[in-house]
Amino acid sequence: MNLAMNKGLTRALMLTGALALAACTNPGAGDDVYLSGDPSAGGVAGVQGDPSSPAYFQQTVGDRILFAVNESTISPTAASTLDLQADWLLQNMDFSAVIEGHADEQGTREYNLALGARRASEVRQYLIQRGIAPNRLKVVSFGKERPISICSDESCYSQNRRGVTVLSAS
């Protein structure tokens, strides 16, 4: 018998048991959690007709802008949407926002995370220039992790390269 070998294998087995136990005991998320802004996530409440509701912001003001391939520049179309977002945020001071940056699937995971962060940050800077207090605007990048359109061509990619302004209560 070889003790060293024996010990190694025994430890491996104990480990297996520990993993099985731990798989379902992860605690919940931390304190800065917010609901995702994608409609499928059901994170938006309120009546669309009420101009101060998040639903109005999402659907009438427009909660998202789109980007060109590998770009984080705000297009003129995007700028007009962001102008409306800024106006709404100035009138509805009870809300803060998390700005999500997203990328299409044509890129490596890490690069897309960084690219999404650039996009979210550009949106944030634009809104700050339009008078929104910086402390009301957080940013997060989802890289290519949260596509909303799932085909593998430009018609979907163009929808996925987006910045989404997700409201949260201040």
Next chain:
Amino acid sequence: MIRRFLTCLAATMMLGLPAITEAAPLRIEITNGVIEALPFAAPDFVAESSNASQLAKDIAQVVADDLSGTGLFEEIPDSAFISTITSFSSPVQFADWKAINAEALISGAVSVQPGGGLTVKFRLYDVFAGTELGSGLQFTGTQDGWRRMAHKVSDAVYSRITGESAYFDSRVVYVSETGPKNDRKKRLAIMDYDGANLQFLTDSRAIVLAPRFSPTGDRILYTSYETGFPRIYVLDVASVRRRVLEQQNGTMSFAPRFSPDGQTVLYSLTQGGNTDLYKMDINSGRTQRLTSAPSIETAPSFSPDGRRIVFESDRSGTQQLYIMDANGGEPRRISFGQGQYGSPVWSPRGDLIAFTKQNKGRFHISVMRIDGSEERVLTSSFLDEGPTWSPNGRVIMFTRETQGANGKASLFSVDITGRNLRRVRTQGGGSDPSWSPLQE
């Protein structure tokens, strides 16, 4: 050629069997050229206790699968055997194995001890030379650890024939994926390199990305969105306890990797939309900024000696690979071919860098020398990315994602020669593999 004996294996040489020191012709040179797979026979191991017959069969099969899976060896099926092995100590009838062209023969025996312990022993024969190659080895452990003991046998056989270290007794941590593309659930999972013994390490409530083993395999770094924002966590494999490493407000952190001594974590931190490289002493939490450029710097990986870092940056306008000193300084660009280069990983041998290449709408896993020369494309598909090296630097595992609305991610492996592309067995989809070192 003198055989290298594997002193690294914690195993006992069997008494009364002097090591063969004579030269023998059984050898695969896997450094260059086209390889013809070496035919081998691995008959069922001999059950030396009445309750070991199933294990004796299963262990021989795992050994055969390990060796065949390399593409360097070809299993001769049992149905071709002229004789079989019924006693571990009886002389081998070399003529019977030569007749079916088995160049290598692996014989083994398995016994379950009264206390429940398992003993596995094996011998490797060079059939055409009519000699034993190396000495018999014996492994002891518990019955539940039988697959590891089988992998140890495979590791020894592979090493004796190729003269290189092996990779079978190793694990892979990866991201298990289920659900459609627009509602994908991701969990960290760990398994043996061949897909056996799967265990989940996290639930699917938060997105998890890119787990990375520590140099001894005891800890895993990964990125999780459990707070809603990407943060780096370190998870202890034995206890499955985890803690957040980096949580400055208003920042994101991702793409972590351990230093070769396991003390330092390299990673990317994004602040104000700009992503740069940092490193952190994992015990003190002290951080050091390594790059300060308006461009994206990410996906860093240490050289095996810990003195240099390879990473990707778009400072030139497109994603390219750079090497710099581990303490920062001026990076030197090493990629100059067509397309974009990302997710570089330094090989455990130190001589190559594996990376993801994106060119003309296709993705490739490729390797190059550390000076950027001899770039070699190993794979091509709609989306291949995220290479990780086998412990011996011979094989690369990576993510392959298929195209379209029903696209799914799976793990694949390929030899660094570009041969032997294989899907790695996982339960459901999988991405972002990280290969552990050989287990002790």
